[in-house]
Amino acid sequence: MTLYFFDDESQNNYELGSHFLSGEELEQSDEKAFHYLKLAADAGHDQAQNEIGLMYVQGIGTKKDNRKAFYYFNKSAENENIDGAFNLAIAYGTGTGVALDFEMKRFWLEIASEADHAIAQYMLGIMLEYSKEIPREIIPAIYWYGRAASSNQVDAQKRLGFLYLEDPDVAQDLPLSFYWFHMAAIQGDAQAQERIGIALESGLGVPKNISEAQQWFKMADEQDDDRQVDP
Numbered sequence: 353m354t355l356y357f358f359d360d361e362s363q364n365n366y367e368l369g370s371h372f373l374s375g376e377e378l379e380q381s382d383e384k385a386f387h388y389l390k391l392a393a394d395a396g397h398d399q400a401q402n403e404i405g406l407m408y409v410q411g412i413g414t415k416k417d418n419r420k421a422f423y424y425f426n427k428s429a430e431n432e433n434i435d436g437a438f439n440l441a442i443a444y445g446t447g448t449g450v451a452l453d454f455e456m457k458r459f460w461l462e463i464a465s466e467a468d469h470a471i472a473q474y475m476l477g478i479m480l481e482y483s484k485e486i487p488r489e490i491i492p493a494i495y496w497y498g499r500a501a502s503s504n505q506v507d508a509q510k511r512l513g514f515l516y517l518e519d520p521d522v523a524q525d526l527p528l529s530f531y532w533f534h535m536a537a538i539q540g541d542a543q544a545q546e547r548i549g550i551a552l553e554s555g556l557g558v559p560k561n562i563s564e565a566q567q568w569f570k571m572a573d574e575q576d577d578d579r580q581v582d583p
Contacts, residue, residue, distance in 0.1 A: 362395035369400065373412075386413030393424060401428035402436040409448065422449030429460060438464040438472045454485040465496060473500035474508040481511075490521045501532060509536040510544055517556075526557030537568065542575035 369389030371378040378384075386407055392400035401424045407413055408421035422443050428436025441460035444453045458479060464472035473496045479486070480493035494515060500508035509532045515522045516529035530551050536544035545568045551557055552565035 362392045362397040362400070365389070365392035365395070366397050366400045369403075373403075382407075382413035384413075393427070396431065398428050398431035398433035398436060401425075401431065402433050402439060405436070405439055418443075418449035420449070429463070434464050434467045434469050434472075437467075438469050441472065441475075454479075454483065458486070465499070468499070468503065470500045470503040470505040470508070473497070473503075474505050474511075477508060477511065488521070490515075490519070494522070501535065504535070504539065506536045506539050506541050506544070509533070509539075510541065510547075513544065513547060526551075528557075530557035537571075540575065542572040545569075545572035545575070 365388045368378070369385045369387070369392060372381045372388060373385035374380070386404070389400045389404050389407070393404040405421045405424035405428065408417045408424065410416070422440075425436055425440040425443055429440040437460045441457045441464065442448065443450055444460065445457035446452075458476070461472050461476040461479065465476050477493040477496040477500065480489040480496065482488075494512070497508040497511050497515075501512055513529050513533035513536065516525040516532065518524070530548070533544045533547040533551065537548045549565045549568035549572065552561045552568065554560070
């Protein structure tokens with residue numbers, strides 16, 4: 353067992369808490385993890401603040417407390433932690449420990465997105481495309497989907513595939529639609545694999561290739577079968 357100690361006490365507490373939480377190098381204990389991570393969080397450790405927020409949300413090592421979760425997410429975000437900013441956005445969007453506030457949700461999603469948090473970029477795209485609270489902003493949505501998709505965020509890749517395939521507010525681009533579905537498909541997404549099969553079967557953006565289409569349909573079906581098997 354090798355534990356590393358740092359001059360910064362808050363980092364030491366963060367490391368101890370992380371080891372207790374994961375069970376790596378120390379016997380797993382949610383309560384001890386919470387204890388040490390909270391010490392680090394209260395000393396200003398931004399990542400510990402984010403993780404304590406998550407522990408309060410999920411009731412890990414302590415009782416669930418959404419207000420305290422929001423408090424720590426807010427502290428983490430104020431300390432420029434990107435995961436904290438993302439989770440603060442989620443808190444504002446779901447009313448977790450705070451009143452619903454979609455302007456603040458968007459604000460913190462933008463902060464996290466600018467720092468290349470791929471899930472935040474995808475969720476910001478979703479908000480801009482679908483939210484009932486703000487007018488539809490499809491061009492910025494495509495921009496953020498593109499940023500996320502370039503980081504191999506599968507859901508963003510699929511949204512681009514669908515937008516370039518059939519959205520009335522987006523100029524249809526079948527080759528580009530195929531490209532993004534293919535990017536998601538090679539990562540193992542069954543829905544994208546089915547869409548690749550349809551494109552190859554029908555010649556949508558690519559030359560028809562029935563045999564290759566059947567291979568993609570088979571891969572998608574096999575994944576559906578795997579998901580139906582109990583673990």
